[in-house]
Every structure is written in C-alpha cells, then in structure tokens.
Amino acid sequence: MDLRKYIRDIPDFPEKGIIFRDITPLLRNPEAFKLAIDELSRKVENLDFDLIVAPEARGFIFGGALSYKLNKGFIPVRKPGKLPFTVISEKYLLEYGTAELQMHVDAIEKGQKVIIFDDVLATGGTAKALKSLVEKSGGEVVAMVFLIELTYLNPRNILANENIISLIEL
Ligand SMILES: O=P(O)(O)OC[C@H]1O[C@H](OP(=O)(O)OP(=O)(O)O)[C@H](O)[C@@H]1O
Numbered sequence: 404m405d406l407r408k409y410i411r412d413i414p415d416f417p418e419k420g421i422i423f424r425d426i427t428p429l430l431r432n433p434e435a436f437k438l439a440i441d442e443l444s445r446k447v448e449n450l451d452f453d454l455i456v457a458p459e460a461r462g463f464i465f466g467g468a469l470s471y472k473l474n475k476g477f478i479p480v481r482k483p484g485k486l487p488f489t490v491i492s493e494k495y496l497l498e499y500g501t502a503e504l505q506m507h508v509d510a511i512e513k514g515q516k517v518i519i520f521d522d523v524l525a526t527g528g529t530a531k532a533l534k535s536l537v538e539k540s541g542g543e544v545v546a547m548v549f550l551i552e553l554t555y556l557n558p559r560n561i562l563a564n565e566n567i568i569s570l571i572e573l
C-alpha cells in the first residue's frame with residue numbers, strides 16, 4: 404500500500420501559490436491510517452523517550468494514536484487561549500502566515516525525554532517553536548517525527564542538528 408496515494412494535493416489553499424497536502428483521504432481509510440501509525444511507531448519504538456509533544460489540530464490525530472500505541476504520555480500544544488492552566492508561549496512563522504503556540508508550564512518535567520510529532524514538516528517553523536517550548540520546560544528533544552516532509556521547502560536548514568524522521572517525502 405502506497406500512502407502517497409492517500410494524500411490529496413489542493414492547489415492555492417489556503418492562499419495562492421501553496422499546494423496544500425490534504426491528509427483527510429488517508430484518515431478516512433482505516434487501512435491507510437493504521438499503516439501510517441504502524442510505520443511511524445516502527446521508526447521510533449527503539450528510541451528512549453517519555454512523552455510525545457504534538458500541536459493542534461492535525462498533530463493531535465496522529466500524535467494521540469502514536470502515544471496510545473507506544474504507551475507514552477501525550478502533551479497537547481495548543482493555539483492561544485485554549486489551555487486552562489498557566490502556559491508558556493512561542494510565536495513562529497508558517498508557510499502561510501504567523502502563529503503562536505502554547506503549552507502548560509508544568510507539562511514536562513525537567514530532564515524528561517520528548518519526541519516532537521507533527522503531520523507535516525513544511526518550513527520547520529512549528530517544529531522549531533515546539534522545541535523551544537520543550538526546552539523552556541527543561542525537557543530534551545530526542546527526535547522530531549513527521550508523517551510528511553515537504554523537502555522542497557528545505558525545513559532541515561532551520562532544524563540543523565535535530566534527529567528528523569519522516570515517513571513520506573514530497
Ligand atoms: O513546518 P511549518 O511551516 O511550521 O508548517 C507545518 C505546520 O502547519 C500545519 O499546521 P497549521 O498551523 O496549518 O494547523 P492545523 O493543524 O490546525 O491545520 C501542519 O499541521 C504543521 O503543524
């Protein structure tokens with residue numbers, strides 16, 4: 404089964420010039436969704452880590468399933484104003500605009516090892532912001548894991564020295 408067949412390209416969304424990689428065909432197919440989680444989990448199962456940190460919204464879908472399968476805690480990172488307790492924040496640039504992410508101040512204990520997960524690695528701005536949130540809390544990022552890496556945006560340039568693992572390169 405080729406998972407690429409379940410990623411739909413939508414030109415000019417959310418703005419002109421962007422090819423949006425739509426994962427909803429993959430999500431609605433149970434075999435494709437299961438294969439994606441199984442393959443992602445195989446890539447990280449030998450790493451030593453405590454927690455998976457993932458941003459809303461699409462990061463939650465895969466990150467949550469992966470946490471369950473690997474028996475690891477899940478830390479939700481959210482857009483501003485959604486988390487109820489004290490937060491730490493990080494502003495960042497996206498392929499289409501600017502954004503801000505927040506995490507509970509006590510989500511990660513000092514010294515805990517963390518995997519960052521997201522569905523798409525595009526410019527790398529989100530991953531960089533996630534790493535900064537993890538490190539502000541005293542956590543250590545052992546890997547950054549993605550379903551899809553948009554290699555033509557060269558995200559590895561701003562994520563130098565990170566252990567980057569992606570399942571599908573586009
Ligand atoms: O590598 P980057 O350039 O930072 O882009 C990647 C991010 O962009 C998308 O999220 P988006 O902010 O669109 O949110 P969503 O998951 O809520 O749709 C995607 O889910 C990643 O989180």
Ligand SMILES: Nc1ncnc2[nH]cnc12
Pocket residue numbers: 421422423424425498499523525526
């Ligand atoms: N081109 C793209 N498709 C889907 N998600 C994205 N997140 C950032 N860039 C994206």
